[in-house]
Amino acid sequence: MMMIPFFEMVKYILRYWTLDMAKVLENCCSVCVDMWDVNEGNISKMYEGRSVWIRKVYNDDLSLWCIKLFMDRGLGDGDEIRLYWDPSFSFLVFKLLSQVGS
Template identity: 65%
Template sequence: MPDQKPLLSLKKTFFYNFFPSKAKEEACKLNNTPNVVTQELIEIRDIYPPPKIYLENPWQIKKKITHDEVIYILRYWTLDAAKSLEDGCDIPVNVWDVREENIPKKYEFGSVFLRKLHNDDFYLLCIILFNSRGLSVGDEIELYWDPRSSSLMFKLLSQVRA
């Protein structure tokens, strides 16, 4: 697709508020409580475009989903959707299971969710996909976010059979 324009995005990042406002500082003094550093997910203008997705090898995520992978995905989301995930909401996502026989299977909204855990880790809740593919510990998968379809693309690389 040589005539396709590169995707542009705003970067989602955390803003840490180390310095309280004067009003908050006075309230903490009055209540004799310490200031609590807060963080907020914000959107900033990115001087670089998001990573280019090469269709001949688009698979960018090849392990458990970590904070870095979620940030990679969030670059393609709206700020409201990213904040909802950060606030602890389960975010439904579409997942396409790219199978060896080139007949992808779609797992739609409501059966697959991205979720934030209490320790700031993230995980993909996709029990139906795991059960239908018989996935278990030791299996190797690849994932990438396809901004054209707003979906996660899933591929099973190798499977350890019990």
């Protein structure tokens, strides 16, 4: 699980969602999305919605759940990523910028 502050979530993701998508997150506290890992040096990989979801947590921050991505990339505390919503294709984009210990 990766925590995403509410302000960052609005700035890079929620502002591009339809009102219906945002309502699902608000009412159900969780929404499944498709996500692409677009790191250089490897072939882009898609993680489908049933394995990727965004959940609302108690303080209005959000969490990203994609255990397969976290294991595939060996992600840990201190790793720097870029995460944003692609409004043209309606999916989440993940990019690993730097990894602690590499």
